Amino acid sequence: MSALPGAPRLVRPLLAAFLAVAVVDLAGLLAGWHAAHLAAKPLLLPLLAAYAAARGGPRPLVAALLCGWGGDVLLMPGADAAFLAGMGCFAAGHVCYLTLFGRGRASVGAGTGYAVALAVFLVLLWPDLPGGLRAPLACYSLLLATMAWRAGLLGRYAAAGGALFLLSDALIATGIADWPPLPAHDFWVMLTYLAAQYLLTTGALGRLDTATGTGGAAHRAGGVRI
Template identity: 65%
Template sequence: MSVVGSRTPAGPAGPARPAASRAGRLLLGAFAVAAAADLGALLAGWHLGHVIAKPLLMPLLVAHVLTRGAPRLLVAALLFGWGGDLALLFDADPAFLVGMGSFAAGHVCYLVLFGRGRTGPLLAAAYALALTGTVALLWDGLPSDLRVPVAGYSLLLTAMAYRAGALGRTAAVGGALFLLSDTLIATGVADWPQLPRPDFWIMATYLAAQYLLAMGALAPAQAYRREVIQD
């Protein structure tokens, strides 16, 4: 029997869904506004604006995905990303390591969330080549105490980016953008030439990555719930 058919619109689930949908749209709009404010502050070189806007980003995205019944691992991944965001507001090596550790924990959450879905061997080869090439090129430019942590983190990040493809194209693009964002950070640490306003490009690719990963992770979870409800 259909669960949907067993409830009337006036039942407990009736008014809650439209309310959750409205809240979700408002929260997503707030996330977009905060993202625009943060990126605008970076373009303008207004550090205080970045410090104010950046801590709002992941909590707003978390609140949005919660209104859509997000899996716990997705919420955890985004919250670990928030921890990394906060740590990287401080310009010091210990804060960089703390931030990298927090992002690494988020990647582990994503990897578990992605499960064992199929991904192509050519994509695996491309990511393996990107990993080895990037680490080899950056190695001499990195501070000696950061080389091993950055290499280990890069392995975990690349694995997450590769496995994101198991959830479809949206998550796959998100994983690739996350890899690009953190590679831009690493090139800065290694004192490579940078694009104008490098922090803008780092945050722009990072925000797009987290949003696309979240949307890619929500799609199968929502499809599963629809199947359960209609069973």
């Protein structure tokens, strides 16, 4: 996906806007300012998707981020139907990420580790989950773990992003199961989630820069290396 004419000039402002809104959202969660979270959350993934598009990011990446935005918005009401719809949006985003990663051979060791961690977590969580959510959560968790495993095909940043995505959703699942929450539980959910999406984006854009030989130009246009 080629960046639109003039888009490189938007790279830095879009990234700055995403980071600023993320700070507002996380600060609001820490301080208990629910209105700040409600205002900031719907803006986060569209800004990150626009940043990726301005960098000329691949369509599956932009689609995955927009699916994440749909999931973010649908999870806000808290009703079961909205939760399932939001989970469906995130599942579609994981399929987009898997399409982006391609068919390369991922690490067998990492795959085994994810499989064992997923099995143990589901066994522990299963008795405390609402009956109607058990099967959907199990299927979604398998898809998410597969995405997290194969994210390593795009390098260490994307691999870290996949792992953090799994951690963020695991924290959400413990809340659904009514396990004792962490202090500032919602803050940690959003921090790991936003870091995950940003690192996956960084990994995908870094691979694009390497493939096209535009890494230096992208950096000058506002690309960030972590």
